[in-house]
Each structure stands twice: as C-alpha cells, then as structure tokens.
Amino acid sequence: MQRIGDSPGVRRLLIGAALVLTALFLLLPLVAIFAQAFAKGVSVFWENVSDAYTLHAIWLTLGIAALTIPICLVFGVALAWLITRFAFPGRRLLQTLIDIPFAISPVVAGLIYLLLYGRNGWVGTWLDAQDIQLMFAWPGILMVTVFVTCPFIARELIPLMQSQGSREEEAAVTLGAGGFTTFRRVTLPNIRWALLYGVILTNARAVGEFGAVSVVSGAIRGKTNTLPLNVQQLYQDYNTVGAFSSAALLALIALLTLAAKAGLEWRASRRETHP
Amino acid sequence: MSIRLEHIGKHFAGTRALEPVNLDIHEGELVGLLGPSGSGKTTLLRIIAGLENPDRSDSPTPARLLFGQRDVTHVHVRDRRIGFVFQDYALFRHMSVFNNVAFGLSVMPRRSRPSRGEIRARVLRLLEMVKLEHLADRYPAQLSGGQQQRVSLARALAVEPDVLLLDEPFGALDAKVRQDLRRWLRHLHEELNFTSVFVTHDQEEALELSDRVVVMSDGKIEQIDTPERLYRAPQNRFVFEFLGDVNHLEGDVQNGILTCGDARLAVDLPDGREELLLRPHEVRLAEQPETASHLPVTVTAVSPVGAEVRVELEADWLPGPWLATVRHADFERLNLHRGRRLFAHPRHWHRFADSAPAAPATGRAA
Structure with a gap:
C-alpha cells in the first residue's frame, strides 16, 4: 500500500532538492569560511586570531554572552511563571509583547536604545549629567543584546509550563512545601531541559548579534568591538584572512551550540521513550 | 478532626461558583460531595483545602472555616495539615514512587523533620499499606492509573493530615479498578478513621462510599443526608433525578x-x-x-x-x-x-x- 503523496518520483525529487539546497546554502558557505580562514596556512590563521584586538573582541563577546544569559534566565523564568500560573487582565497582551524583540529589526532596536540612552537622548541627558555612559560602551552592548535575546527562554518555557499545569506545585504546597522549595524541587526539575535549550538559543543569538550591537557600540577597537563587528572591520580593511579567521571562530561557536542542542534533543527523545 | 463551614461562598470573575453554604462534617466522617460538573463541588473542596480563597462575606456573619476548634479561614494551605488527592494524581513526574511519598516529610522544617531512617521506614510502611512496596523505585509514568492514584494517596497520608480531601479520586480509572479502589478506600477509612471529604459526579460512588452525601447543583447545596435517606426521601426533584434513572x-x-x-x-x-x-x-x-x-x-x-x-x-x-x-x-x-x-x-x-x-x-x- 502506498500512502497518499508518497510516490517514488515525488519522494526522490523532494529529497534531492533538499540535499542540493542544503549543500548550496548551508554547507558550502560553512566550508568556504574555514577554507578562507586557513587559506594562507594555520600560522597566519593563528596570528590573526591571537591579534590583540581580536582577542579583546573574543573576550568581550563571550563576556557579554555570559552576562546576558543569567539576566535572560531570571527574566524568562519570571515571565513564564507569571503568564502560566496567574490570571490577570492584560495577560494576552503581555504574551504578545514578549515577541516584540523578534518582530523588530535589530538595527531599529539599537537605534531606539541610542535615541533613549545616547548623550542627547531622553534618559541619556540625565545619565550624562550623572557622568554615566551607557552607549558606545559595554553596558550599551549588554542592553541591546538582552533586548534581542530576552524572548528565547520565556518562549521555550511558556508552552511547556502551560501543558504541565500547576497541579504538581499545588500538590507540593498541600504537602507543606514553601514557595522556594516548591520551585527548586518540583518546578525546576520539570522545566530544566526546556530551560537549558533556551539558554543555548540565547547564547547563540548573544554571540552572533550584529545589527543592534553595531548601532550602539561604536566599534572602538580594543574597547567596544565584538567578534561579529570585528569580522566586518577586518574585511573592510582588506584583511580577508583576518576577517574569515574571526568568522571561523564564530562559526565554531555556532557549531558547538548546534551540537549541544542536538545532544539535548536526542536526550529528550530518549527520555520520552524510556522515562 | 471535624470540619465546619460557615457562609463559605465563591465568585470567579463575576460569576457565582458557590453560594454561601454552611456545612458540618463530623470527626471521622467520610463525606461525598456529589453533583454534575459546574455544581461547585470541586470549588468547595478546594476552599476547604485552602487552594482557593472564599469570598469575603459582605453579610454581618463572616465566612469561617474551622478544623476542630482551629479557625483556618486565613491559614495558608501548607499550614492547614491536609492531605489532598488530585483527580489526575499530580505525582511529581521526575521523582521515584519512594521520593513522591517521602516528599511531605522531607520538606518539613528541620527541627520537626524525622530522621532519614525514620522517613524511610514510614514511607515503606505506607507503600506496604497501598500494596506498592515492590514499585518504590519506579517513576510515575511507569505505573498504571490505579497504581498512581494509590501512590498519590500514600503521599497525602504520609504527613498524617488532619483531614483527607479527594477530588474525583477515581474519575480517570476504568470501572473494575474504580470498584477495587473504592472498597479499599472504605477499608482504609475504617482502619485509620480520618475525616475525609471527596468529590464525585458518580452517584453510585457517592452512595456506596459516604457516611453522608452532600448533593450540589448550580453552586448550591440541595440536600445533605445519609445515602439511604437521600435515595428514599429526596427533598426535591433535582436530587431525585440525579440519584438514578428517571x-x-x-x-x-x-x-x-x-x-x-x-x-x-x-x-x-x-x-x-x-x-x-x-x-x-x-x-x-x-x-x-x-x-x-x-x-x-x-x-x-x-x-x-x-x-x-x-x-x-x-x-x-x-x-x-x-x-x-x-x-x-x-x-x-x-x-x-x-x-x-x-x-x-x-x-x-x-x-x-x-x-x-x-x-x-x-x-x-x-
């Protein structure tokens, strides 16, 4: 018996098309990045990567990601908790608002922050009087990175927590558990995989963010230049190998992230069949 | 422990779920709350548990809930000393059967918490009582519905609650298992003699299990009586129609x-x-x-x-x-x-x- 829409011709055509497209649009560019990075040998690649400015960009990028994740973690869990465990007017609206960072172009987001917190901005003027500089400094980069990544964790948690309901937490409370104990021993273990998955996505986005960061950072070498910005700068300086060396680092982080994600998914599917 | 409800009512977002009711449940009694869905029986049970707050009564007589002599109207769920059994069991899915039953004991404040060995002994005794001692290391997903419900009962009894509240405890089980568990709960109740309130929409279950049945409809109590009197002398048409084919x-x-x-x-x-x-x-x-x-x-x-x-x-x-x-x-x-x-x-x-x-x-x- 053949299933509807499962004729061998169609199947071969679809699989073939998928393979060709994957190769052309995903695999080939990835190979090209590493090929370009190592075009002049490993030593040149190493020289570029260990350049003082590039090293600073790596640390800045990783540092920003390391600060972004805990902020998004707290924000995401609190928001998901609020939306799935309480009924209040405006709940739907809040759920829609979470998606704003996804809907808005990152460049626009950066621009808004610049207009608000920049030297002549609404809040910026006051901040300037207090001698606090947010824009064109790492706090600004952190702010826009948090903005573009904050929905990831909440978005992962909300459907899960909705489907799990609050029965287990109610059971814990009737058994005498306090609020924090309930969260630590009942809620957290139930959402830990979704949480980790959200963290991986957040990290990937935080490391790779270009648009919003490029507006607010000023891309000062050795100061506010992140790895994605570094790629662009080196490329504009006609240092192709240098640009691709930084790009290769970014690609490597992305690949590691993907591997972690795939590992989690594999684990999750295994847990479903063998609880 | 007796339970006394005075003027307990509840509104949800403007609609009345429960008219102010008065109800006395005696020490050691097994009382069934019977009614169709939407009759307010689960709301009443959740208010007794403290999972829901009663409306603040605007009449001169305030809403009051007493366990024995203890006024628990404003006492938090976790301090009411109740056991609650949920319709969907609500077992902690990431914990073994043993840890599920031990949970209530393990979250007690350090000074009143029993020692590890004592907890272990108590949990095993409870598992033996619900005939599940051989499944202590299993996870909830590996158990049948009837087994899960017995775990949930053992978990609720572990903290030695003053009152045991059960929300449609056998609703999700098939007829044969339901019959077994009913009989078993009846025995357990006779043995341990706890005060117990359960919710059901099944007249047969209510009549068979309860010492007294509270028939509810549309947020009101229609009749409170022994199963026998309820069947022989229904006070109104609703009770008559709800308690059997008509x-x-x-x-x-x-x-x-x-x-x-x-x-x-x-x-x-x-x-x-x-x-x-x-x-x-x-x-x-x-x-x-x-x-x-x-x-x-x-x-x-x-x-x-x-x-x-x-x-x-x-x-x-x-x-x-x-x-x-x-x-x-x-x-x-x-x-x-x-x-x-x-x-x-x-x-x-x-x-x-x-x-x-x-x-x-x-x-x-x-």
Whole structure:
C-alpha cells in the first residue's frame, strides 16, 4: 500500500532538492569560511586570531554572552511563571509583547536604545549629567543584546509550563512545601531541559548579534568591538584572512551550540521513550 | 478532626461558583460531595483545602472555616495539615514512587523533620499499606492509573493530615479498578478513621462510599443526608433525578385521570397539568391494560446483564424513552424482545411541586 503523496518520483525529487539546497546554502558557505580562514596556512590563521584586538573582541563577546544569559534566565523564568500560573487582565497582551524583540529589526532596536540612552537622548541627558555612559560602551552592548535575546527562554518555557499545569506545585504546597522549595524541587526539575535549550538559543543569538550591537557600540577597537563587528572591520580593511579567521571562530561557536542542542534533543527523545 | 463551614461562598470573575453554604462534617466522617460538573463541588473542596480563597462575606456573619476548634479561614494551605488527592494524581513526574511519598516529610522544617531512617521506614510502611512496596523505585509514568492514584494517596497520608480531601479520586480509572479502589478506600477509612471529604459526579460512588452525601447543583447545596435517606426521601426533584434513572410521565389530569395521547392513568390529584416521575424498578410490565392504567409501550432494547433485565420502552405518547427493570423470571414469562408491545403499570410514582422544596407527594397505583 502506498500512502497518499508518497510516490517514488515525488519522494526522490523532494529529497534531492533538499540535499542540493542544503549543500548550496548551508554547507558550502560553512566550508568556504574555514577554507578562507586557513587559506594562507594555520600560522597566519593563528596570528590573526591571537591579534590583540581580536582577542579583546573574543573576550568581550563571550563576556557579554555570559552576562546576558543569567539576566535572560531570571527574566524568562519570571515571565513564564507569571503568564502560566496567574490570571490577570492584560495577560494576552503581555504574551504578545514578549515577541516584540523578534518582530523588530535589530538595527531599529539599537537605534531606539541610542535615541533613549545616547548623550542627547531622553534618559541619556540625565545619565550624562550623572557622568554615566551607557552607549558606545559595554553596558550599551549588554542592553541591546538582552533586548534581542530576552524572548528565547520565556518562549521555550511558556508552552511547556502551560501543558504541565500547576497541579504538581499545588500538590507540593498541600504537602507543606514553601514557595522556594516548591520551585527548586518540583518546578525546576520539570522545566530544566526546556530551560537549558533556551539558554543555548540565547547564547547563540548573544554571540552572533550584529545589527543592534553595531548601532550602539561604536566599534572602538580594543574597547567596544565584538567578534561579529570585528569580522566586518577586518574585511573592510582588506584583511580577508583576518576577517574569515574571526568568522571561523564564530562559526565554531555556532557549531558547538548546534551540537549541544542536538545532544539535548536526542536526550529528550530518549527520555520520552524510556522515562 | 471535624470540619465546619460557615457562609463559605465563591465568585470567579463575576460569576457565582458557590453560594454561601454552611456545612458540618463530623470527626471521622467520610463525606461525598456529589453533583454534575459546574455544581461547585470541586470549588468547595478546594476552599476547604485552602487552594482557593472564599469570598469575603459582605453579610454581618463572616465566612469561617474551622478544623476542630482551629479557625483556618486565613491559614495558608501548607499550614492547614491536609492531605489532598488530585483527580489526575499530580505525582511529581521526575521523582521515584519512594521520593513522591517521602516528599511531605522531607520538606518539613528541620527541627520537626524525622530522621532519614525514620522517613524511610514510614514511607515503606505506607507503600506496604497501598500494596506498592515492590514499585518504590519506579517513576510515575511507569505505573498504571490505579497504581498512581494509590501512590498519590500514600503521599497525602504520609504527613498524617488532619483531614483527607479527594477530588474525583477515581474519575480517570476504568470501572473494575474504580470498584477495587473504592472498597479499599472504605477499608482504609475504617482502619485509620480520618475525616475525609471527596468529590464525585458518580452517584453510585457517592452512595456506596459516604457516611453522608452532600448533593450540589448550580453552586448550591440541595440536600445533605445519609445515602439511604437521600435515595428514599429526596427533598426535591433535582436530587431525585440525579440519584438514578428517571422516567417522566407528563399529562393533563381531569377527574382523577391523567391523559397523555392514548395513554391513561388513574391518579389521586386535582385537575391540571402534572408531571410524574418513576424509577425504572417502579415500572411493571404486563400483557394487558388495567382499569387504573392504560400505558401502551413498545420494547426497543433489552439488556439481560446483571441481577435484573433492563428494558427500554418507547411509545407515541412518550417524548423520551422509558427504562424499566424486570426480574429474569418476568423477562422469560413475558417473552421480552425488541418490538414486543406491552402495557406499563406504575407501581409507585413521585411528584415534586415546581420550586417548593416542601415535602414531595408520592402516589401508589392501585
């Protein structure tokens, strides 16, 4: 018996098309990045990567990601908790608002922050009087990175927590558990995989963010230049190998992230069949 | 521990889920809250548990909830010393059966918490009681529904609650398992003698398990009574209809004869429109009409399973089918089969005046 829409011709055509497209649009560019990075040998690649400015960009990028994740973690869990465990007017609206960072172009987001917190901005003027500089400094980069990544964790948690309901937490409370104990021993273990998955996505986005960061950072070498910005700068300086060396680092982080994600998914599917 | 409710009511977003009710539950009693869905029975149970707050009463008599002499109206769930069993079990899915049962003990404040060894002994004793000691290391997903519900019961009993509250405890289980668990809960209750309130929409379950049943509908208490009195002396039409199958006979009474199409029944009632209610066992079937009753019916379905034969009857004058139960002997004597034309004779009927909860009238056919 053949299933509807499962004729061998169609199947071969679809699989073939998928393979060709994957190769052309995903695999080939990835190979090209590493090929370009190592075009002049490993030593040149190493020289570029260990350049003082590039090293600073790596640390800045990783540092920003390391600060972004805990902020998004707290924000995401609190928001998901609020939306799935309480009924209040405006709940739907809040759920829609979470998606704003996804809907808005990152460049626009950066621009808004610049207009608000920049030297002549609404809040910026006051901040300037207090001698606090947010824009064109790492706090600004952190702010826009948090903005573009904050929905990831909440978005992962909300459907899960909705489907799990609050029965287990109610059971814990009737058994005498306090609020924090309930969260630590009942809620957290139930959402830990979704949480980790959200963290991986957040990290990937935080490391790779270009648009919003490029507006607010000023891309000062050795100061506010992140790895994605570094790629662009080196490329504009006609240092192709240098640009691709930084790009290769970014690609490597992305690949590691993907591997972690795939590992989690594999684990999750295994847990479903063998609880 | 006795439970006393005074003027406990509840609104959800403007709609009334529960009218202010008063209820006394005695120490050691097993009380069933019975009603259709939306009758407010679960809301009432959750208020007793503290999972829901009662409305602040605007009358001079405040809403109060007492466990024994202890006023728990404003006491948090976790300090009420209750055990709650959920319809969907609500076991902690990432914990083994053992850890589920141990949870309540392990979250006690350090100074009152039993030692590890003591917790272990207590949990194993409870698991033995619910006959699950061999499954202590399993996870909830690896257990059947009935086993999960027993774990959930052991978990609730582990903290030695003052009262045990069960929300449709057997609702999600199949008939056979439900029967077993019911019997088992009854035994457990006799043995441990805790005060217990359970919610159900199943009349049979309520009548079989409870010392007293609270029948609810539409956020109100309709009747509080022992199962026996509830069945024999329902206070109103709702209770009568909810506690079993009911046959309706509606018609106009004139000169002591109720007529409905070509059906006639002698009744001792004043003239006017009347509706009579009959239980299936109050319908007798015969091959001939009688002077007092002429109710021609056609058999449309026969189910000879169980102690009695259930027969479905239809007729032109009936808006909906009737249900009658006959003895197997009568079943054979009357040669019952689908399409057979017979006459129904009410042995006994009930009549409820429309809204008045006054004493219902009943009549006996000649």
